[in-house]
Amino acid sequence: MSTAPTMIELQGVHKSYGQLEVLRGIDLQVTKSEVVVVIGPSGSGKSTMLRCMNALEPIQQGKIIIEGIDLTDSHTNVNKVREKIGMVFQSFNLFPHKTALENVMLAPLKVQKKSRKEVETIARDLLVTVGLSEKADSHPDQLSGGQQQRVAIARALAMQPDMMLFDEVTSALDPELVAEVLNVMKDLALGGMTMVVVTHEMGFAREVGTRMIFMDEGVIVEESDPREMIANPKEERTKKFLGMVL
Amino acid sequence: MESLLNGFEAFQRYYLNWQIIQETLPLLLRTLPIVGELLILSMFFSFFMGLVLSLMRLSHFRVFRWFAGAYVDFFRGLPLLLNFVFVYSGLAIVGAASGLRFLILPSVVAAVLSLSTTYAAYSAEVFRAGIESIHRGQMEAARSLGMTYGQSMRYVVLPQAIKVVIPPLTNEFIALIKDTSLASVISVQELLFTAKEKMGVVANPTPLMVAAFVYVLFTIPLIRLAARLEKKREGGSKGDKTTGGSTGKTSALISADIAAQLPKGGGIQL
Numbered sequence: 344m345s346t347a348p349t350m351i352e353l354q355g356v357h358k359s360y361g362q363l364e365v366l367r368g369i370d371l372q373v374t375k376s377e378v379v380v381v382i383g384p385s386g387s388g389k390s391t392m393l394r395c396m397n398a399l400e401p402i403q404q405g406k407i408i409i410e411g412i413d414l415t416d417s418h419t420n421v422n423k424v425r426e427k428i429g430m431v432f433q434s435f436n437l438f439p440h441k442t443a444l445e446n447v448m449l450a451p452l453k454v455q456k457k458s459r460k461e462v463e464t465i466a467r468d469l470l471v472t473v474g475l476s477e478k479a480d481s482h483p484d485q486l487s488g489g490q491q492q493r494v495a496i497a498r499a500l501a502m503q504p505d506m507m508l509f510d511e512v513t514s515a516l517d518p519e520l521v522a523e524v525l526n527v528m529k530d531l532a533l534g535g536m537t538m539v540v541v542t543h544e545m546g547f548a549r550e551v552g553t554r555m556i557f558m559d560e561g562v563i564v565e566e567s568d569p570r571e572m573i574a575n576p577k578e579e580r581t582k583k584f585l586g587m588v589l
Numbered sequence: 590m591e592s593l594l595n596g597f598e599a600f601q602r603y604y605l606n607w608q609i610i611q612e613t614l615p616l617l618l619r620t621l622p623i624v625g626e627l628l629i630l631s632m633f634f635s636f637f638m639g640l641v642l643s644l645m646r647l648s649h650f651r652v653f654r655w656f657a658g659a660y661v662d663f664f665r666g667l668p669l670l671l672n673f674v675f676v677y678s679g680l681a682i683v684g685a686a687s688g689l690r691f692l693i694l695p696s697v698v699a700a701v702l703s704l705s706t707t708y709a710a711y712s713a714e715v716f717r718a719g720i721e722s723i724h725r726g727q728m729e730a731a732r733s734l735g736m737t738y739g740q741s742m743r744y745v746v747l748p749q750a751i752k753v754v755i756p757p758l759t760n761e762f763i764a765l766i767k768d769t770s771l772a773s774v775i776s777v778q779e780l781l782f783t784a785k786e787k788m789g790v791v792a793n794p795t796p797l798m799v800a801a802f803v804y805v806l807f808t809i810p811l812i813r814l815a816a817r818l819e820k821k822r823e824g825g826s827k828g829d830k831t832t833g834g835s836t837g838k839t840s841a842l843i844s845a846d847i848a849a850q851l852p853k854g855g856g857i858q859l
Contacts, residue, residue: 397733399729399732399733422732422735422736422737423735425732425733425734425735426734426735428733429733430730430733432726432729432730434724434726436724436726436727436729436730437730438727438730438731438745438749439749440748440749440752449734449736449744449745450731450734450735450736453736453740453744454734454735454736454740495730498734499733499734502734502735
């Protein structure tokens with residue numbers, strides 16, 4: 344455990360929107376192949392923390408270090424760092440004017456400047472991985488929510504990232520579509536991908552998570568093994584929250 | 590009853606004189622190439638400048654934002670007719686006095702420059718609204734994949750925004766057709782100028798009616814087209830919500846804005 348390299352490190356991160364302080368001193372280390380599950384009530388800052396990890400949100404105080412590169416350093420090329428971090432959103436955010444295949448191909452083509460032939464091979468393989476090879480030429484509006492989200496995962500993976508961030512990726516899905524997305528994520532985790540997952544899916548957390556973090560009011564309240572936390576939460580706030588979601 | 594009949598007769602004599610109509614129509618149709626030239630060039634430059642201005646207005650650099658904002662405000666406030674006069678006569682006076690002879694513009698060039706600078710301001714607003722109508726999740730998704738701001742704009746946001754702005758830009762194009770008539774004040778021999786000339790020769794305003802007829806004839810199909818595009822847009826935007834696509838509400842908003850600036854000053858110099 345101690346020998347695995349640190350992928351993501353947050354040191355005393357503070358984040359505010361105007362007067363409202365959303366993150367109030369977050370310290371967190373994520374090592375290679377960990378699957379960190381983040382839970383907490385809405386407004387606790389868990390999504391914001393995730394968005395800070397790839398600089399979608401600027402922070403006011405503290406440091407965020409991705410694979411040894413300081414994101415908060417003004418000399419850092421944020422785009423280069425983002426190539427290493429895949430992100431999947433609650434609202435999918437697929438590009439509606441492009442087919443599933445084109446969605447997956449765009450970034451490797453334009454950012455990594457790989458040849459179209461090479462990128463298409465990678466993209467088609469990824470669509471097979473997420474079980475959507477027959478939907479390659481469909482546009483997002485022809486796909487179900489679960490299918491769209493699986494394309495979004497494939498799109499992020501196409502950049503061959505070292506880690507993946509999942510921001511409540513099943514919250515906008517109809518219940519019967521949740522499993523297909525979680526299964527893809529589970530396979531990813533088993534493959535050794537480093538993951539930070541903001542979710543309300545306790546079954547997934549228990550089964551796949553290597554560590555669980557409970558956040559409330561902009562701080563990390565409790566941190567332990569997922570099975571342990573779900574079975575025996577130590578903090579009062581954790582107990583209350585788990586009592587409501589389980 | 591009889592006075593009403595007299596009134597109608599007078600109207601027919603002065604505005605619908607059949608013989609003058611027959612003489613004027615071919616004359617006016619011969620000006621269509623020059624109207625088309627004004628139209629195509631002005632449309633190209635104004636849309637291009639408008640796109641650049643809108644990107645400046647949304648940029649992170651304060652200087653760009655300030656410049657684009659000031660430009661749009663100024664040219665939206667400046668009557669197009671005065672823009673024609675300044676660009677043509679104003680620059681010519683400066684050019685003649687200073688010896689910078691390139692400032693003395695041929696009237697067609699001055700007309701294209703005036704139309705382009707003013708319409709660039711309107712197009713900039715249309716493009717800005719179009720870009721802003723694209724859900725920010727699109728930009729975020731693109732950036733999270735490692736694309737730069739420019740790449741995200743070019744490959745993700747703009748292709749979607751263009752679809753949103755086509756109906757309001759069609760409306761702009763319609764207004765532009767009518768505003769080419771203002772070039773008559775700087776003696777561009779376009780449609781209205783030629784009609785006015787003919788009116789002087791025959792001492793009868795019927796040629797103006799013919800001019801009006803030609804303008805209406807050419808704009809009606811475009812008005813229909815714009816309405817169709819807007820309807821299509823509204824129908825097509827239903828499924829976009831889940832993908833964080835555009836809202837489709839923009840075009841109606843912008844058309845109202847465009848409607849407020851239809852030409853009113855075309856007849857001033859008659």
